[in-house]
Amino acid sequence: MVFSLIALLLLALGGSMTLLFATVLERNPVMTAGGGLGVAVLALMFFALSYEQPGVLLGMYQLGGLSAIGGMILSLIAALTILGVMANPHKYRAGLSEIYALILFTALGGTLMIGANNLLLLYIGIELSSYSTYILVGYYRDERYSTEAATKYFVLGALASALLLYGISLLFGAGGGLYYDQIAATLAAADTLPALLWPGLALLLAGFGFKLALVPFHAWTPDAYQGAPTMAAALLSVGPKAGAVIALGNLLTQALGLEAISGVWQQALIWLAVLTMTVGNLQALNQRNLKRLLGYSSVAQLGTIIVGLAAGTLAGFQAVILYALGYAFTNIGAFTSIAALRDAGVGEEVDDYAGLGKRQPQAALLFTLFLLSLAGVPLLAGFAGKLFVFKSAVDAGLIVLATIAVLNTVIAYFYYFRVIVKMWLQPAADEAQPVNVNAIAMTALALGVIGVLVIGTFPGPFLEAIATALEPLGGLIIVGR
Amino acid sequence: MEAFAPNVLAFYLISAVAIILAILAVTTANLVRAALALAFGFFSLAGIFWLLGSPFVAVLQLVVNAGAIPIVTIFIVMMTQSRFSQLRNPLFAAVALLVAIPLLIAAFSFFPSPATTALTQTTPLTVEALGVELLSQRGAEVTLSSGETMTVQAGTILAFEVTAIILLVAFVGSIILARRESLILKLESGSKPAAEGKAADADA
Amino acid sequence: MLTLNHFLALGAILFAIGLYGLLSRRNLVAILMSVEILLNAILVNVVAIARFNDQAQGDVFALFIIAIAAAEVAVGLALFLNVFRLNGVATVDPLRRMKE
Numbered sequence: 001m002v003f004s005l006i007a008l009l010l011l012a013l014g015g016s017m018t019l020l021f022a023t024v025l026e027r028n029p030v031m032t033a034g035g036g037l038g039v040a041v042l043a044l045m046f047f048a049l050s051y052e053q054p055g056v057l058l059g060m061y062q063l064g065g066l067s068a069i070g071g072m073i074l075s076l077i078a079a080l081t082i083l084g085v086m087a088n089p090h091k092y093r094a095g096l097s098e099i100y101a102l103i104l105f106t107a108l109g110g111t112l113m114i115g116a117n118n119l120l121l122l123y124i125g126i127e128l129s130s131y132s133t134y135i136l137v138g139y140y141r142d143e144r145y146s147t148e149a150a151t152k153y154f155v156l157g158a159l160a161s162a163l164l165l166y167g168i169s170l171l172f173g174a175g176g177g178l179y180y181d182q183i184a185a186t187l188a189a190a191d192t193l194p195a196l197l198w199p200g201l202a203l204l205l206a207g208f209g210f211k212l213a214l215v216p217f218h219a220w221t222p223d224a225y226q227g228a229p230t231m232a233a234a235l236l237s238v239g240p241k242a243g244a245v246i247a248l249g250n251l252l253t254q255a256l257g258l259e260a261i262s263g264v265w266q267q268a269l270i271w272l273a274v275l276t277m278t279v280g281n282l283q284a285l286n287q288r289n290l291k292r293l294l295g296y297s298s299v300a301q302l303g304t305i306i307v308g309l310a311a312g313t314l315a316g317f318q319a320v321i322l323y324a325l326g327y328a329f330t331n332i333g334a335f336t337s338i339a340a341l342r343d344a345g346v347g348e349e350v351d352d353y354a355g356l357g358k359r360q361p362q363a364a365l366l367f368t369l370f371l372l373s374l375a376g377v378p379l380l381a382g383f384a385g386k387l388f389v390f391k392s393a394v395d396a397g398l399i400v401l402a403t404i405a406v407l408n409t410v411i412a413y414f415y416y417f418r419v420i421v422k423m424w425l426q427p428a429a430d431e432a433q434p435v436n437v438n439a440i441a442m443t444a445l446a447l448g449v450i451g452v453l454v455i456g457t458f459p460g461p462f463l464e465a466i467a468t469a470l471e472p473l474g475g476l477i478i479v480g481r
Numbered sequence: 482m483e484a485f486a487p488n489v490l491a492f493y494l495i496s497a498v499a500i501i502l503a504i505l506a507v508t509t510a511n512l513v514r515a516a517l518a519l520a521f522g523f524f525s526l527a528g529i530f531w532l533l534g535s536p537f538v539a540v541l542q543l544v545v546n547a548g549a550i551p552i553v554t555i556f557i558v559m560m561t562q563s564r565f566s567q568l569r570n571p572l573f574a575a576v577a578l579l580v581a582i583p584l585l586i587a588a589f590s591f592f593p594s595p596a597t598t599a600l601t602q603t604t605p606l607t608v609e610a611l612g613v614e615l616l617s618q619r620g621a622e623v624t625l626s627s628g629e630t631m632t633v634q635a636g637t638i639l640a641f642e643v644t645a646i647i648l649l650v651a652f653v654g655s656i657i658l659a660r661r662e663s664l665i666l667k668l669e670s671g672s673k674p675a676a677e678g679k680a681a682d683a684d685a
Numbered sequence: 686m687l688t689l690n691h692f693l694a695l696g697a698i699l700f701a702i703g704l705y706g707l708l709s710r711r712n713l714v715a716i717l718m719s720v721e722i723l724l725n726a727i728l729v730n731v732v733a734i735a736r737f738n739d740q741a742q743g744d745v746f747a748l749f750i751i752a753i754a755a756a757e758v759a760v761g762l763a764l765f766l767n768v769f770r771l772n773g774v775a776t777v778d779p780l781r782r783m784k785e
Binding site: 127 | 689716720727743746749760761771777779
């Protein structure tokens with residue numbers, strides 16, 4: 001109880017204090033950045049300590065186990081993002097330090113939605129992380145692209161929140177309460193399921209679909225990624241999404257795990273996953289801008305994650321969380337590479353990366369590893385995640401879905417390898433000048449690669465920890481087949 | 482008869498006003514008029530909340546949704562000099578209908594026996610009970626000023642605290658997005674504005 | 686006699702109107718007004734369900750919705766001011782530059 005509380009307070013008060021001290025003390029970028037990073041790392045440690053201490057905080061927030069793991073993933077994401085910002089703080093006007101507070105608050109929002117045991121805190125967590133990311137995306141207030149991206153993200157985000165909230169209100173009516181256990185109990189006791197449940201569930205999934213950028217709700221993603229400051233795009237691609245996907249799994253299994261309902265949402269998730277993977281990958285094929293390409297790639301990756309949820313089993317949920325962890329390291333690493341190379345004078349178009357292997361071999365090697373992990377090459381985190389997700393789908397009897405997912409992985413190889421081939425096998429367009437990458441950026445990239453390699457090579461301990469955390473949910477998950 | 486009871490008539494009257502004003506708010510080309518329609522539409526919705534026996538939400542609706550938000554909206558209409566708004570393709574009405582029809586069907590098929598859920602049977606919520614629900618935790622036993630004990634159903638103290646952070650984010654975020662750039666540039670380049678530097682020295 | 690259905694229907698109609706406004710308006714401030722209508726439709730739903738089931742949870746939920754909607758307006762308006770400052774208009778029309 002104590003450790004979780006400390007971790008949550010660290011994120012909440014740490015963010016507020018960063019804002020406060022930034023206005024009172026000397027505006028020293030290194031100090032504020034160090035403070036933000038320290039808060040994120042400390043929160044990570046305290047969440048790790050709270051792992052074996054289950055409990056309920058003020059009746060609304062589940063402590064320990066799953067929420068501790070969620071908190072660890074989100075704090076890790078915050079720490080990696082802050083490290084990426086530190087590599088070139090002046091680019092983010094970070095002397096003013098609001099960016100660190102917003103990153104910490106995004107992590108806090110994600111943690112709260114994962115641990116929420118009721119719809120109210122779930123909604124508030126989603127809004128907290130959404131508002132923080134709206135502002136981060138529009139952070140370059142004098143750049144048209146950034147403002148355009150933020151406006152699109154905001155309008156569709158507001159629509160998504162409204163749909164989600166409408167779904168929540170109908171679910172509240174159908175389930176007779178806001179708490180997951182109340183909803184589960186009411187629905188289990190009902191002779192016939194209330195009619196209000198179905199539009200409620202549909203709107204809920206649509207709202208989550210917007211937040212997770214699932215096809216057909218993904219229109220904002222590529223624009224938001226391309227226009228946003230690169231590290232904001234990195235955070236946006238993993239932070240709120242890791243939070244929302246685990247929270248969705250938690251909600252569906254704990255509140256709506258009844259067999260008659262789980263069959264329906266499983267079917268909906270299967271279709272969403274198929275559409276998302278296929279459309280995301282096909283649209284990524286001929287992108288010229290690297291951030292836009294990663295935007296579509298993240299759409300496809302989310303589709304793959306949803307396959308694990310669609311399986312509806314404990315193993316599937318377990319694979320989802322492992323995937324999210326590996327994806328956090330991989331995608332933030334990839335975006336940090338782009339940011340670092342951009343700061344060193346390399347453009348954001350795929351063509352600008354021609355011959356990079358000769359100009360800056362270390363950074364090119366690390367970026368290649370991240371791309372390989374995204375593609376799902378063995379011994380890297382992306383492969384471990386995909387393997388367990390597909391395995392859970394096959395075990396749940398979803399052979400067709402698993403086959404489509406594997407075929408999609410093959411399509412994805414094309415665009416990831418196009419970038420890699422460009423970097424290593426094609427000559428640079430202009431005279432091949434060496435590129436100098438910042439030392440802090442290199443450290444961030446190296447940390448990311450270590451994470452990718454460790455998870456990819458030894459997924460066992462991680463899987464075991466996740467399985468233990470999910471055990472209390474075991475009784476509540478009802479598999480519909 | 483039953484069908485013409487005062488609260489039924491009031492409901493239909495208020496609903497009709499609210500719906501017409503909402504339609505005006507989304508179709509009027511003049512945005513100041515649209516904001517005005519919005520304000521009065523929300524004003525009438527406060528009547529619905531009062532009818533439902535939730536006076537505190539009704540008052541809050543008057544103060545925030547019918548008062549503050551339209552005023553801020555009109556400010557921004559003026560600041561962005563966007564008095565008039567054009568419409569996009571009216572085809573979008575079809576999309577809205579597509580969503581609305583299942584919702585309406587669901588609304589009317591819920592609670593098949595309406596006799597069990599007449600509005601007159603509900604008890605209005607006192608502000609004290611609402612405050613207790615808002616600021617305590619689930620399952621707590623609280624003695625009200627009337628001497629009754631109530632068991633807290635919702636207990637949203639944690640959400641209440643987190644909402645403070647959301648408001649902080651919105652507040653600071655708006656400043657980040659809308660602040661004038663000159664000050665930031667001075668700070669970025671490392672040179673303090675002269676006046677601020679002097680003040681800092683005096684403090685030291 | 687008033688039943689919950691009446692109120693849910695009112696909520697659904699208002700939601701549809703808001704959705705239409707959100708999709709059909711070009712001006713960003715008008716879009717924000719439509720979002721407000723959406724949130725008020727939800728308010729009607731939540732309060733009605735709460736009162737008919739005699740659950741104070743819903744009324745508390747309504748308070749949170751009002752507070753968070755106000756925060757949403759603040760963020761949105763700041764963003765739209767920026768759009769206006771950079772483009773001279775606050776509509777969705779100049780927001781199509783990024784598509785390659």
